[in-house]
Amino acid sequence: MSSTASAATGPLTDEDLVQLLTPAGERVAHPEYDAWAADLDADRLRAMYRDMVLTRRFDLEATSLQRQGELGLWAQSLGQEGAAVGSGHALAPQDHVFPSYREHGVAFVRGLEMTDLLRLFRGVDHGGWDPAAHNFHLFTLVIGSHTLHATGYAMGVQRDGLVGTGDPARDTAVVAYFGDGATAQGDVNEALVFASVNQAPVVLFCQNNQFAISEPTTRQARVPLANRAPGFGIPSVRVDGNDVLATYAVTRQALDRARSGGGPTFVEAFTYRMGAHTTSDDPTRYRTAEQEEHWRRRDPIDRLRTYLERTDELPEVFQAQLAAEADAFGEHVRTTVRGMGRPAPSTMFDHVYATPHAVVDAERAWFTQYEQSFVDDGRETAGGHR
Numbered sequence: 090m091s092s093t094a095s096a097a098t099g100p101l102t103d104e105d106l107v108q109l110l111t112p113a114g115e116r117v118a119h120p121e122y123d124a125w126a127a128d129l130d131a132d133r134l135r136a137m138y139r140d141m142v143l144t145r146r147f148d149l150e151a152t153s154l155q156r157q158g159e160l161g162l163w164a165q166s167l168g169q170e171g172a173a174v175g176s177g178h179a180l181a182p183q184d185h186v187f188p189s190y191r192e193h194g195v196a197f198v199r200g201l202e203m204t205d206l207l208r209l210f211r212g213v214d215h216g217g218w219d220p221a222a223h224n225f226h227l228f229t230l231v232i233g234s235h236t237l238h239a240t241g242y243a244m245g246v247q248r249d250g251l252v253g254t255g256d257p258a259r260d261t262a263v264v265a266y267f268g269d270g271a272t273a274q275g276d277v278n279e280a281l282v283f284a285s286v287n288q289a290p291v292v293l294f295c296q297n298n299q300f301a302i303s304e305p306t307t308r309q310a311r312v313p314l315a316n317r318a319p320g321f322g323i324p325s326v327r328v329d330g331n332d333v334l335a336t337y338a339v340t341r342q343a344l345d346r347a348r349s350g351g352g353p354t355f356v357e358a359f360t361y362r363m364g365a366h367t368t369s370d371d372p373t374r375y376r377t378a379e380q381e382e383h384w385r386r387r388d389p390i391d392r393l394r395t396y397l398e399r400t401d402e403l404p405e406v407f408q409a410q411l412a413a414e415a416d417a418f419g420e421h422v423r424t425t426v427r428g429m430g431r432p433a434p435s436t437m438f439d440h441v442y443a444t445p446h447a448v449v450d451a452e453r454a455w456f457t458q459y460e461q462s463f464v465d466d467g468r469e470t471a472g473g474h475r
């Protein structure tokens with residue numbers, strides 16, 4: 090891959106990455122994956138461009154809302170929109186997604202009400218939406234644990250006879266998204282064992298954004314992360330995650346294999362977390378401005394925009410409409426979040442379990458008493474903690 094060739098070796102090498110679009114926005118041929126991107130006409134590419142732009146707008150609004158005290162925390166997906174939107178577009182309606190906490194672009198493509206994602210980060214509920222509404226399961230913050238849930242779910246799909254029937258509306262795949270750091274967790278390795286021996290219809294999609302908080306991928310592996318999968322008997326592929334076309338093509342092939350009964354695939358989407366780990370993190374403490382600039386020049390949105398401009402497929406009217414749509418969307422996000430209010434702290438006990446639970450009841454009773462210790466004659470005491 091000469092166009093982005095770097096001196097990096099080991100887990101950061103870019104020599105074997107599947108790429109269909111160079112950082113300069115040039116379409117390059119690929120003997121295997123061109124066929125998997127052949128259905129991407131100009132309309133579809135503009136739709137992908139729109140999804141990336143609106144995902145980024147959502148992400149930036151959420152970051153601002155955290156800074157204004159409206160959210161407790163936010164995990165940005167800045168720079169990873171290509172990997173999320175490309176893979177999201179490859180999904181069929183009946184496929185199931187098990188995200189970690191940075192898959193905002195996949196949520197957008199699946200059609201979620203995006204402000205629902207922010208309820209968890211505002212602390213107004215435990216992070217719930219109906220997973221069955223869009224086959225998009227809940228965000229998982231316990232690193233890697235959901236790869237087991239996804240693999241188990243895929244084994245269930247298999248047992249329900251929803252794999253390899255040849256009916257494109259019936260055959261179902263499951264995809265689990267996780268980070269580079271997660272590949273070092275026991276849970277992910279156990280998921281790889283179960284996925285392999287059961288030939289489960291699951292795509293294990295690793296977003297290698299080069300960091301697990303401050304820990305670079307070079308501290309997690311000496312070889313590309315995708316190299317781990319063949320040891321479990323799972324085929325793997327490394328893709329340029331900032332190339333939305335290539336990510337689409339690679340994921341489409343992997344999902345097709347899963348749905349048709351060909352078993353699991355491990356996809357490593359090589360990308361870069363352009364923002365901080367979360368709003369609580371300061372990446373200037375552990376990486377250089379030069380490195381950030383290097384990756385800023387590989388921005389996935391710029392890359393597709395350049396390609397569409399080069400091919401004369403991005404009319405000004407489309408750009409203007411998209412800018413207006415992004416502004417309206419931003420306004421919607423801000424208004425909705427501010428309208429979520431601040432429920433009484435005691436409501437945090439309400440939906441921990443579906444049925445009454447002795448431990449939760451005891452904690453609620455203790456908390457109620459504690460809260461009341463700040464109240465004097467029906468009025469809050471001066472210096473009360475609220």
Ligand SMILES: Cc1ncc(C[n+]2csc(CCOP(=O)(O)OP(=O)(O)O)c2C)c(N)n1
Pocket residue numbers: 191230231232267268269270271272298300301302362366
């Ligand atoms: C089991 C577990 N261990 C540790 C943590 C703390 N933690 C939160 S995010 C994170 C880094 C995860 O890195 P990676 O898997 O690369 O995902 P990324 O945040 O880069 O998307 C860690 C260690 C956690 N949430 N869960």
Ligand SMILES: [Mg+2]
Pocket residue numbers: 268269270296297298299300301302
């Ligand atoms: Mg990471």
